[in-house]
Amino acid sequence: MKICYLANAGSIHTQRWAKHFTTRGHEVTVVSFQSGEIERVRTICLSSAVSVSPFNIVRLLPKIRRIIREINPDILHAHYATSYGLTGALTGRSPLIITAWGSDVLIMPEKSWIYRQMIRFSLSRADLITSMAQHMTNHLIKKGYARADKIITLPFGVDTGIFNLDHR
Numbered sequence: 001m002k003i004c005y006l007a008n009a010g011s012i013h014t015q016r017w018a019k020h021f022t023t024r025g026h027e028v029t030v031v032s033f034q035s036g037e038i039e040r041v042r043t044i045c046l047s048s049a050v051s052v053s054p055f056n057i058v059r060l061l062p063k064i065r066r067i068i069r070e071i072n073p074d075i076l077h078a079h080y081a082t083s084y085g086l087t088g089a090l091t092g093r094s095p096l097i098i099t100a101w102g103s104d105v106l107i108m109p110e111k112s113w114i115y116r117q118m119i120r121f122s123l124s125r126a127d128l129i130t131s132m133a134q135h136m137t138n139h140l141i142k143k144g145y146a147r148a149d150k151i152i153t154l155p156f157g158v159d160t161g162i163f164n165l166d167h168r
Helices: 012-022 054-071 084-091 113-125 134-142
Strands: 002-006 027-032 042-045 075-079 096-100 128-131 151-153
Touching (some): 084 096
Parallel strands (some): 128 151
């Protein structure tokens, strides 16, 4: 399967997702606004910008669409709803998965109406949304950003079945 991530290539979280699927035999590409290298993963850096702005997303959208069309992924997976999620939503590709990481859905939308609309737009275009914690999932539903049946909660953290007080 071909998986294309729209995500920060320098992030340890992106690297873990990409490596996970690469080691299982999938063809993985990471398209990123930030530079970074991931072992056995094709990475494409779109810009030398340190941060992702809506202006850069719109400016680079034709290039991003062309890259994704050339990759022709079976799944497009965007990490961080306000930037890469918006980028994924604007490509019009499906299936689209958007992963919310935290501040993108808990803090940024509280700052302005525009961010709330970006979140609503992006998540409404997603076929599936993954959330990193149950409180984030609850927040997405409560705020009306997404329906419960479109969200899967996949927490980062420790496997308490292995690491717990009973195994001292």
